[in-house]
Structures are given as structure tokens and as C-alpha cells.
Amino acid sequence: MALKFPNALLFFFFFFFVFSTIAPGSYEDPTRRTMEEFSGYPFHSSHPIFSLSPVNLESLQKQFDELANFSDTPAPSVTRILFTENDVLARGYIKELMGKAGLSVREDAVGNIFGRWTGSDPELGAVATGSHIDAIPYSGKYDGVVGVLGALEAINVLKRSGFQPKRSLEVILFTSEEPTRFGISCLGSRLLAGSEALVNGIKESVDDQNTSFFDAAKSAGYVVSEENLSTVILEKGSYFSFLELHIEQGPLLEEEGVSIGIVTAIAAPASIKVEFEGNGGHAGAVLMPERNDAGLAAAELALAVEKHVLETGSMDSVGTVGIIVLHPGAINSIPSKSHIEIDTRDIDEKRRDGIVEKIHQSSIDIAKRRGVKLSEFRIVNQDPPAKCDHLIINALEVAVRQLNLSHKMMISRAYHDSLFMARVSPMGMIFIPCYKGYSHKPEEYASIEDIANGVNVLALTLAQLSLE
Numbered sequence: 001m002a003l004k005f006p007n008a009l010l011f012f013f014f015f016f017f018v019f020s021t022i023a024p025g026s027y028e029d030p031t032r033r034t035m036e037e038f039s040g041y042p043f044h045s046s047h048p049i050f051s052l053s054p055v056n057l058e059s060l061q062k063q064f065d066e067l068a069n070f071s072d073t074p075a076p077s078v079t080r081i082l083f084t085e086n087d088v089l090a091r092g093y094i095k096e097l098m099g100k101a102g103l104s105v106r107e108d109a110v111g112n113i114f115g116r117w118t119g120s121d122p123e124l125g126a127v128a129t130g131s132h133i134d135a136i137p138y139s140g141k142y143d144g145v146v147g148v149l150g151a152l153e154a155i156n157v158l159k160r161s162g163f164q165p166k167r168s169l170e171v172i173l174f175t176s177e178e179p180t181r182f183g184i185s186c187l188g189s190r191l192l193a194g195s196e197a198l199v200n201g202i203k204e205s206v207d208d209q210n211t212s213f214f215d216a217a218k219s220a221g222y223v224v225s226e227e228n229l230s231t232v233i234l235e236k237g238s239y240f241s242f243l244e245l246h247i248e249q250g251p252l253l254e255e256e257g258v259s260i261g262i263v264t265a266i267a268a269p270a271s272i273k274v275e276f277e278g279n280g281g282h283a284g285a286v287l288m289p290e291r292n293d294a295g296l297a298a299a300e301l302a303l304a305v306e307k308h309v310l311e312t313g314s315m316d317s318v319g320t321v322g323i324i325v326l327h328p329g330a331i332n333s334i335p336s337k338s339h340i341e342i343d344t345r346d347i348d349e350k351r352r353d354g355i356v357e358k359i360h361q362s363s364i365d366i367a368k369r370r371g372v373k374l375s376e377f378r379i380v381n382q383d384p385p386a387k388c389d390h391l392i393i394n395a396l397e398v399a400v401r402q403l404n405l406s407h408k409m410m411i412s413r414a415y416h417d418s419l420f421m422a423r424v425s426p427m428g429m430i431f432i433p434c435y436k437g438y439s440h441k442p443e444e445y446a447s448i449e450d451i452a453n454g455v456n457v458l459a460l461t462l463a464q465l466s467l468e
């Protein structure tokens with residue numbers, strides 16, 4: 001994204017027009033100075049004024065409220081599971097908004113929805129933004145939705161402002177970010193990014209009613225089969241850049257009173273399932289030296305996970321044992337079987353994989369020492385983390401400075417569709433504050449003012465990237 005001369009000129013004029021009304025008075029912007037120096041064109045206050053049209057707060061809030069009505073559970077909770085009736089209705093609602101925004105709408109075989117504003121140079125890779133609208137049971141109305149409705153409003157803001165994109169701008173609604181129905185998270189974006197393993201995984205996927213992915217998609221009006229599944233995969237260079245606007249899902253921005261988080265990297269999890277088998281026995285009759293307690297093996301492994309994570313010395317390494325199930329689960333019975341599930345994340349893939357290896361070694365050692373059998377050690381998934389593109393980060397910094405918004409650099413500890421889009425496009429993410437960091441529950445909330453800040457940052461960044 002190095003500035004070439006004619007682009008720099010366009011860029012300079014655009015920024016001058018846009019920001020001459022946004023950042024009035026004494027605020028002196030260092031970026032504008034840099035652009036002046038670079039372009040060699042001095043700043044003239046006699047240029048015609050082009051102002052960034054304000055976000056329509058009322059209509060945007062109304063859209064959040066209306067979309068939340070497509071839910072299987074009563075308000076304020078939202079439950080919207082892939083390819084259910086409410087999901088289909090919500091998809092229709094978004095397609096209608098795309099149409100109203102003047103975008104040309106296309107859907108792929110698995111129901112990823114694309115709304116495109118064709119630029120003056122349609123041959124160039126497009127600048128895309130988007131997120132998801134599916135919601136886990138009893139969650140809220142902002143996770144994902146901010147990045148879809150917000151993206152559409154960013155397009156509307158640019159249109160109302162008279163902006164003309166050079167690269168096409170595109171809003172994407174990703175299918176099934178949440179793993180609720182088929183156990184596969186980020187299904188749409190993973191497929192777009194070309195995961196061959198997933199192509200096979202989808203063929204075998206059934207939900208808890210034994211409905212196959214193909215049949216569920218069919219009931220939602222999509223024609224997808226083994227044959228056309230690979231048509232979803234994006235061609236290389238389809239996108240010049242990808243951006244996602246999202247609620248933070250953590251408390252930092254709100255606690256620190258900061259308006260915008262610019263994400264620098266997305267941590268990625270590895271999930272592991274482990275099972276130990278011992279002899280079991282009566283809690284009174286079997287004496288301590290005679291025991292092969294599968295439950296204690298699980299407990300020891302849980303502590304080993306914590307130890308290995310802390311040993312890295314990095315705040316970015318985390319590990320969680322969220323599930324321990326003991327069999328037979330009676331107070332007077334020595335556990336004969338234990339099942340543990342482990343989630344470990346990091347922004348450094350090598351470090352994260354090092355933790356996984358140590359957990360594996362500990363499982364073997366614990367089993368040996370305690371005389372139990374390590375009957376399963378399965379790495380369920382091990383996705384690579386993603387770094388945000390530094391040129392997109394720069395563009396975001398220019399935008400927040402121009403809008404005079406406070407911001408901080410941060411890491412996304414949760415993962416998003418962006419993690420997978422990063423495999424096929426330079427990627428960036430914008431976080432906005434959410435109430436107490438709540439997410440995935442009905443109390444999830446982001447104020448319309450905070451959302452509007454995110455929309456403005458997104459609009460300006462899309463505009464910058466589109467002119468590159």
C-alpha cells in the first residue's frame with residue numbers, strides 16, 4: 001500500500017475535503033502535514049468543503065432492534081442458529097438493507113452474502129468488511145451484528161458524503177461464525193480461505209437432530225453439495241484488504257474510557273481432549289497405595305496446563321481447563337475414567353504449539369506415574385494466530401486521529417472471521433467498547449454513540465484503502 005504519486009494526490013484532496021470540517025480549529029494533524037510534504041502540494045483553505053455525512057443514529061439503532069426480533073428466545077436475549085427460520089429471515093433483512101444501500105448482492109453456496117459497491121477501477125482487488133449475525137443461544141444483539149449493520153452504515157455514510165471508490169467496496173455477511181449447530185466455528189470464512197480439511201469436515205457434519213449440513217442449507221434455500229462446495233473458496237487476490245468492526249467482548253476500552261481499539265493481532269486457540277482410565281474401586285476399601293485414580297490424573301494435568309502457560313512468561317499465553325468429567329461420578333467411588341478439555345491460546349504460534357507439546361508430555365508422564373492409561377490425547381483444532389496488516393493499522397490510526405477519537409492498540413483474545421480472512425487478504429480489526437465487556441449473554445450492550453465512532457473509523461479507512 002505504498003503511496004504512489006497520482007494516488008497520493010487523490011488521497012490528499014480526499015482527506016482535505018473530508019477532514020477540513022471534522023477537525024476544525026487548532027487541531028493540527030501530523031498526517032496532513034506528511035501528506036503535504038509528500039505530495040508537494042500546499043494546504044489551501046480555499047478548497048471546496050466536502051464533509052463526511054453524519055451517521056444516522058436513529059435508523060441504525062432501529063436496525064439493531066429490528067434484527068434482534070429474529071430470535072428463537074424472548075428479548076433481551078437473542079438466539080439465531082444457522083439456517084433456522086429466524087436466521088433466514090435475518091439474512092433477508094440484511095439483503096434488503098444491502099439493496100437499499102445500492103449494493104449488488106451475491107450469495108455463495110454456503111450462504112456467505114456479499115454486497116458490492118463497484119469502484120471506478122473494478123479490476124482492482126476490492127476492499128471488504130463484514131462480520132456475522134448468527135447468535136449462540138441466549139446471547140445478545142451486538143456480537144457480529146455491529147460489523148454487519150455498522151459496515152452497511154459506513155457505506156451509506158460514504159455515499160451520502162459523495163465519495164466515489166476506486167477499488168470496489170464490499171460488505172460480507174459470513175455464514176456461521178458460531179459453532180452452535182455443526183460444531184464448526186467460522187464455517188463461512190474458513191471455507192472462503194480455502195480450508196480443504198473443512199471441505200471434508202462439512203460433508204460429514206450433522207447437527208444434534210442428525211440433519212446434515214447439506215440438508216440444513218437446502219431448507220434455507222441454498223443449493224450446496226459435495227461438488228460445488230469448493231466454488232466457495234476465494235481466488236487469490238480477490239481482496240486488497242479486509243476489515244472487521246466488532247465489540248471488544250472484554251472490559252478494557254470501557255474501563256479506560258477509550259473509544260477505539262485498533263487490533264494488532266488475533267490470538268488463536270488450540271483445543272485438546274484428553275482421557276485417562278484407571279481401575280476405580282470402593283472409596284473405603286481400596287487403600288491409597290493401591291489406587292490408579294483417573295480423577296487425580298485429570299486434576300494434576302489441569303495444574304500442569306497452568307504451569308506450562310505461566311512458564312512462557314508472556315501475558316499473551318493463556319490456558320483453560322473448562323471441562324473435567326469424572327466417571328462414574330459418585331462420592332464413594334474412585335474415578336475409573338476422566339475426560340478433560342483444554343483450550344490454550346497465544347498470538348505467537350510457536351509459543352502456543354510449545355505449550356501444546358508440553359501438555360502432551362505431561363499427560364504421558366502423569367499417566368505413567370499414576371499407573372493409569374492415557375486412552376486419548378486428541379488435538380481437536382490448532383489454528384494459526386494472525387497478525388494485522390501494518391498498512392491497515394496505519395490507515396486506522398490516520399482515521400482515528402482525523403476523527404479526534406481516543407484509541408489504543410490491542411490484541412484480540414477472542415477470534416473472529418478475520419482470523420481466517422487473514423489467510424487470503426491483508427487484515428485489520430476495529431474494536432469498540434461494550435458494557436462491562438459482557439458478550440454472549442443478553443446483557444451484551446454497546447451504545448449507539450460508540451457504534452457510530454466505529455462506523456466513522458471504518459468509513460474513513462475503507463475510503464483510504466479504496467483509493468490506494
Ligand SMILES: [Zn+2]
Nearest residue numbers: 143144177416
Ligand atoms: Zn463475533
